[in-house]
Amino acid sequence: xxxxxxxxxxxxxxxxxxxxxxxxxxxxxxxxxxxxxxxxxxxxxxxxxxxxxxxxxxxxxxxxxxxxxxxx
Numbered sequence: 001x002x003x004x005x006x007x008x009x010x011x012x013x014x015x016x017x018x019x020x021x022x023x024x025x026x027x028x029x030x031x032x033x034x035x036x037x038x039x040x041x042x043x044x045x046x047x048x049x050x051x052x053x054x055x056x057x058x059x060x061x062x063x064x065x066x067x068x069x070x071x072x
Contacts, residue, residue, distance in 0.1 A: 044050055
C-alpha cells in the first residue's frame with residue numbers, strides 16, 4: 001500500500017516542483033521602468049501660508065468645541 005502511494009505522489013510532486021520553478025524563472029526578468037511624474041510645481045500643500053491658515057482654523061474649531069456652548 002505504501003509503495004503505491006509513493007508511485008502516485010512522485011509524479012505529482014515532480015509536476016508541482018516543475019511548475020513552481022517555471023514560475024520563478026518567468027518572474028526573474030527585471031524591467032527598467034522609469035516613471036517621472038514631477039510636473040515642476042510644488043503644489044498647494046508645500047506653501048507655508050496654507051499650513052498657517054489650516055492651523056488657525058483647527059485651533060478655532062478646537063476652542064469652539066471645548067467651550068461646549070458656554071451656558072452653565
